Amino acid sequence: MILPYGRQTIEDDDIAAVVAALKADFLTTGPTVGAFETAFAAKVGAVHAVACSNGTAALHLAMLALELKPGDAVVVPAITFLATANCARYVGAEVVFADVDPTTGLMTPQTLRAALARATRPVRAVLPVHLRGEVCELPALAAIAAEAGAVLVEDAAHAVGSRATFDGQGNTVGDGRHGVMATFSFHPVKTIATAEGGMVATGDAALAERLRAFRSHGMTRPPGAEPWVYEMAEPGFNYRLPDVLCALGLSQLAKLDRFVARRRALADAYAEALAPLAPAVRLAARPPWSDPALHLLTVLIDFAAAGRTRAEVVEALRLRGVGSQVHYIPVHRQPYYAARYGDLDLPGADAWYARCLSLPLYPGMADEDVAKVAAALKDALS
Structure with a gap:
């Protein structure tokens, strides 16, 4: 599964x-x-x-x-x-x-x-x-x-x-x-x-x-x-x-507080499990004022330094039983908006998109699932 x-x-x-x-x-x-x-x-x-x-x-x-x-x-x-x-x-x-x-x-x-x-x-x-x-x-x-x-x-x-x-x-x-x-x-x-x-x-x-x-x-x-x-x-x-x-x-x-606490605990476990993969992989940054109920666990990956494309990493993760997703393709690059407003230069958005990948995060995950994801990502980048 x-x-x-x-x-x-x-x-x-x-x-x-x-x-x-x-x-x-x-x-x-x-x-x-x-x-x-x-x-x-x-x-x-x-x-x-x-x-x-x-x-x-x-x-x-x-x-x-x-x-x-x-x-x-x-x-x-x-x-x-x-x-x-x-x-x-x-x-x-x-x-x-x-x-x-x-x-x-x-x-x-x-x-x-x-x-x-x-x-x-x-x-x-x-x-x-x-x-x-x-x-x-x-x-x-x-x-x-x-x-x-x-x-x-x-x-x-x-x-x-x-x-x-x-x-x-x-x-x-x-x-x-x-x-x-x-x-x-x-x-x-x-x-x-x-x-x-x-x-x-x-x-x-x-x-x-x-x-x-x-x-x-x-x-x-x-x-x-x-x-x-x-x-x-x-x-x-x-x-x-x-x-x-x-x-x-x-x-x-009625379960929101429990769900949020579990998401935060999983995010902390990810921070520890993914630390050995730095600097090629790092968690998306957290602003100092923010205390989030994390919806997504997003990492930023230097695919070029790893010598892998994102598509190759996504497929390698899938073969190891780990799903992933990209959040998001910059909206100004969508055909409708590009035709309406032209080729906008928004380097921050392009840089985010070039590196982002969302990994599994939901309350039903077991503690050992985080280690599984981290090991799969390490293998996928090797």
């Missing part, structure tokens, strides 16, 4: 929670949705949390809630999943790609300023991505965004449970201290899973109201109206998350 780079951890109580939801009166649009939202908001320290069908829907809803439109621009790091950039295009806005630190993969204050300097349209939003669960330098990014007349929306798909300390003050990703919204994903490889699912956390009641309307076709119920009456001021989408999946989310959320 191959160790995958990530996978869900589903236990008997998770199954029982789903079975109970299947036996309840509501399979969707029922009370379990609100219960999951309330519990999630409390966990991350948010005022409001709005559940939706997946992490991409969460990003799209955030752009809709901000009323972005054609002629506006959004700054997105070049190293991220496609959805972070695509959500701007869904509403007709243009994407301005920011470079990243080549050792962390994160947008930095310097790369944000450089992106803003290249913008040819008003930038309405900045979307830092907490890649791998590592937290971006939020206070500085928020201040720079505000100077440009933009708001900060955190793409926290990787960062459920991540924390950071700025100026001696700790905060949890999603608590709203720096961003107007934070979007999360509950895909099976993420820290907690609902099969598919997403959440938008915000401290703004008006934004929360718009998010809820847009996730359900744009429908609202006028105050005092009859129970069957609804109005649609503008079209929305069917981005609802069913009660059955929210029941799974509630069960998983």
Whole structure:
């Protein structure tokens, strides 16, 4: 059996929670949705949390809630999943790609300023991505965004449970201290899973109201109206998350601290096991303020020095029972964006992509699996 780079951890109580939801009166649009939202908001320290069908829907809803439109621009790091950039295009806005630190993969204050300097349209939003669960330098990014007349929306798909300390003050990703919204994903490889699912956390009641309307076709119920009456001021989408999946989310959320602790313990074991492979292999860097709930265990490999291509290493690992993945191909290199914005020079993103490889990391791994991965990587590079 191959160790995958990530996978869900589903236990008997998770199954029982789903079975109970299947036996309840509501399979969707029922009370379990609100219960999951309330519990999630409390966990991350948010005022409001709005559940939706997946992490991409969460990003799209955030752009809709901000009323972005054609002629506006959004700054997105070049190293991220496609959805972070695509959500701007869904509403007709243009994407301005920011470079990243080549050792962390994160947008930095310097790369944000450089992106803003290249913008040819008003930038309405900045979307830092907490890649791998590592937290971006939020206070500085928020201040720079505000100077440009933009708001900060955190793409926290990787960062459920991540924390950071700025100026001696700790905060949890999603608590709203720096961003107007934070979007999360509950895909099976993420820290907690609902099969598919997403959440938008915000401290703004008006934004929360718009998010809820847009996730359900744009429908609202006028105050005092009859129970069957609804109005649609503008079209929305069917981005609802069913009660059955929210029941799974509630069960998983109760285990978040345990899952995070296990991921951190495995990451510490990796640091020790991979140390003999330095300098050809090193763990992606951790910013000093970041206290991550690691979603990915990413190493940076000098493939040229090892005399191996990444494809050769990936195949050699596979033959030894170890799965791996690449996070990510720079989005500005994708054919659609390259045709739209040209050949951008973002050396940090290119350097990250040239070296990155994600190794297995999930709570169900055994301690000896880390040693197996390290030995397989050593063999693959030999």
